[in-house]
Structure formats: structure tokens, C-alpha cells
Amino acid sequence: MVKACCVMDPEAARTARESLDLAFHMSNILDTGLDRHTLSVLVALCDLGLNPEALAAVVKELQREAPPSTPFSSSSSQVP
Template sequence: MSTKEAERISSAQQTLDILFEMSQLLNTQLDKETLATCVGMIENGVNPEALAAVIQELRRESVALTAQSAATSPAEK
């Protein structure tokens, strides 16, 4: 690996670390891997607002499914 490539990777990692710290301060509940995926998607042209809306909708669906599962689990026993 060339020095230039190593510097680019180091810079990208530092940037991701800073973004992750900001994410934690803003209580986004995104782990580092998910944040990196989102950044990559945005860099490839995904609309950030649309991505945020999708993440929010997925979280709502997850909560609803968890609540539904909890409501039906006792009846099945």
C-alpha cells in the first residue's frame, strides 16, 4: 500500500470517527457500521433527507412489530 493510499484511508477513518462522535452527541442511535453505510450511500448520490426518512420509518416499523410480537406472545403460551 502506498503512503498516499494509507493517508487517504487514515483520513477517511478520522472523518468517520468524528461523524460517529457527532452522531452519538445527537443521539441518532446509529452504530459505526450503519453510519459508514449511510455516508457511503450519500456519497453515491442518495438524498440525505430521503435516507433519514427511510431510517425513521424502519425504526417505527421495528417498534410496531416488537409491540405486536409482545402482545401476541403471552396468548400463544
């Protein structure tokens, strides 16, 4: 049995995927170094009401402290 809260309307799923694709494209243009998964988590946190500017500050701090092989590196920005 599938719970109703976990089922997404196909049209809503398509719209969400297109929105994430657009956000990821903009992220790449801006050379943020964020991979698609990290970006989707950040968008979800914003949707839950977290302050986007505070999240951006945290991401910048993590990128500054992170070694090059972490998920924030631009080499992992492409998801298969």
C-alpha cells in the first residue's frame, strides 16, 4: 500500500523536475560548484521555510573549508 503523502501527480513531478533542471542550469552558469542533489536539498530546505541567504552563507563557508574531493566540487556537478 502506498501512502497518499508520498505519491506525486505526474504533472507536478514533471514541473518539479523542470524547475530543478532550470535551477541547476543557472547554478552551473554562476559556477556555484553545486551538484544536482545538493541543489535539490537546498531548494527543499527553502521550501520548508529556511532563510535562503543563511543557507547560501553556510554553503559558502562549507565550500571554503572543504577539500577538493567533496560533493561541492565542480567535478561532481554532473549526475549520471
